[in-house]
Amino acid sequence: MAEKRKFKKRYCKYCEAKIDYIDYKDMNLYKHSLSERYKIMPRRLTGNCKVHQDMVTDAIKRARHIALVPYIVDRKQVTQYSLD
């Protein structure tokens, strides 16, 4: 007997919202592709499609360079920093 699926099927949120470019300055666009420690979430967990995942990766890496998103969050910063 097939077990009932416990979770919703994942889908690409960007495809649904019909986004064709992800700007690194717009944090709301890639917020949900970041983990609590500001790592880039893998595709298997977020459900992003390949095209959009590539855009997200580019945007986040640019945002890190210009200090909009931290490169690392360690024990010292984990409480003090929050995305605004």
Added chain:
Amino acid sequence: MKNYEQIFILKPSLSADEITTKIASIKDVIINNGGAILGFKDIGMRRLAYQIDRQTRGYFGVFYFTIETNAILELERLFRVSEDVLKFMTITYESKIELKAFADMVDVANGKKIEEKRISGRLPREEDYDDERE
């Protein structure tokens, strides 16, 4: 001529007047090197994600412009020399999709378009993730 976006962070210790003169001087450099400014977006003072030169805050500004490729070298050299600039980044927009996004961003910077609200920012939670492992 290529489309460029130039973002820079100025030191937070500068006064409002100094910031405006600094921005004007950057503008002059772009124009003097044969560029044309399409727009300027003022992000303003905000907190940095990590310390740069022991600063925790910085003043952000973005220029949208077109310029010859060689002139970017000169522009970046001046940014490196300047002590008021904490960090900067130059981005080119070339492909079709990028150019469309660039035009949109310029319109937003000039106040012609209002930034539309897109994805709702719901952060992913733990329970969304642990499936299909077993």
